[in-house]
Amino acid sequence: MSKSKMLGLIAVAFATLFMAAEPALAAQPQQTRGEPGTTGPQTTEGGQGRTRRQQRGRAPAPNPEQLKASAQEQLTGASINCQVTEAVSPGRVGEANVYEAACATGPGYMILASTPPTIVNCLELAGTAAIARSRDPNADVGQQCVLPANQNGMAVISGWARDAGITCTVDEAVAIGKSNANNMIYEVGCAGATGYWLEQLATGWDVKDCFQVASSGATCRFTTNDEMNAVLQAKLTGTDAAACNVTQTRLMGQNANGKFYEVKCATDGEGFIARVNNEGVTQQVYPCATAQRIGGGCTLTPAPAAAPAAE
Structure with a gap:
C-alpha cells in the first residue's frame, strides 16, 4: 500500500464550511419603533403587526419525514446506497441546506445540498477530528455527526474487518485517510495482536497487517x-x-x-x-x-566483526 494521505481536503473543507453554518430557523431580529418624544425602544401595535406578518411569511420548519425525504433525495441522486432512517438539519451554508442522515446499515452521512451536493460519511468526519485532536486537543473540528445512530463507527468498521477476513477481536477502529487511488483507508486495532489497515476497493478490501504498514514507512496508531x-x-x-x-x-x-x-x-x-x-x-x-544472502541480510542486528588479520 502506498503511503496514505491524511483524511482528504474535502472533509476538512466540508467541516470548515459547517463551522459557518447558520441555524436553520434562526430568529429574525425584531424592529421596534418608539413613540414621539420617547428616548427608549418601545413596542407599538404597528411593530407587532409587522412581526406577525414576518412570521406568517416564514416557511414552516420541515417535519422529520420531510427531512428524511430531502436527505434521501440527495443521497440517491449521488448514487449512495443508504436507506435513510433518520435525518436532521443542523443549519444552512448560504442558501444550501445541511442534513445529517443515518442509514439502515453502514455509516451515516453529512450532506451539503449545494449544486452539486457535497457528501461526506460520518466516519471520514470523525477520522478528520481524531487526527486534528491528536495534534491539538483543543482543535476546532467543525460540525460532526451527532445522531445516536451515527455513533456506530466501531461496529461498522469491525464488521468490514470481518468481511475482509480479519479474525482478531477488534478493540479500536477509525478512518485514517485516503490512498493515492482516492480509496478510503481504515485502521483496526486488535486485542493482544497486531492490527490492520483496510483499503476499500471497488472490488472488495485490500488488507495490510501492521508489519506490512511499517515496511512501507507508515505507522499503525493502534499497534505497539x-x-x-x-x-x-x-x-x-x-x-x-x-x-x-x-x-x-x-x-x-x-x-x-x-x-x-x-x-x-x-x-x-x-x-x-x-x-x-x-x-x-x-x-x-x-x-x-x-543469513547475508537472504533478502540482503539482517539490518537490525549488527554483522559480526571481522576477525583481525593474522600478522
Whole structure:
C-alpha cells in the first residue's frame, strides 16, 4: 500500500464550511419603533403587526419525514446506497441546506445540498477530528455527526474487518485517510495482536497487517512495537530461535514460500530471520550471522566483526 494521505481536503473543507453554518430557523431580529418624544425602544401595535406578518411569511420548519425525504433525495441522486432512517438539519451554508442522515446499515452521512451536493460519511468526519485532536486537543473540528445512530463507527468498521477476513477481536477502529487511488483507508486495532489497515476497493478490501504498514514507512496508531514483538516471539516457539528475547522486528518481504521477518534479540549481536508460511507457521529460521544472502541480510542486528588479520 502506498503511503496514505491524511483524511482528504474535502472533509476538512466540508467541516470548515459547517463551522459557518447558520441555524436553520434562526430568529429574525425584531424592529421596534418608539413613540414621539420617547428616548427608549418601545413596542407599538404597528411593530407587532409587522412581526406577525414576518412570521406568517416564514416557511414552516420541515417535519422529520420531510427531512428524511430531502436527505434521501440527495443521497440517491449521488448514487449512495443508504436507506435513510433518520435525518436532521443542523443549519444552512448560504442558501444550501445541511442534513445529517443515518442509514439502515453502514455509516451515516453529512450532506451539503449545494449544486452539486457535497457528501461526506460520518466516519471520514470523525477520522478528520481524531487526527486534528491528536495534534491539538483543543482543535476546532467543525460540525460532526451527532445522531445516536451515527455513533456506530466501531461496529461498522469491525464488521468490514470481518468481511475482509480479519479474525482478531477488534478493540479500536477509525478512518485514517485516503490512498493515492482516492480509496478510503481504515485502521483496526486488535486485542493482544497486531492490527490492520483496510483499503476499500471497488472490488472488495485490500488488507495490510501492521508489519506490512511499517515496511512501507507508515505507522499503525493502534499497534505497539511490544505487540509486534510478542507476535513474532510466539512464532519462534519450538524453533532454534526459541530462546531469543525479541526486542525489534521488521518484515523483509515475501515470495511463494511465505513471508520473511527479521527479529533482533536482547542478547547483543544475536538475531534471526524467520520464514513464515501463509498459514502463519514458522517453517525455518536463519541466524543473522549466516543469513547475508537472504533478502540482503539482517539490518537490525549488527554483522559480526571481522576477525583481525593474522600478522
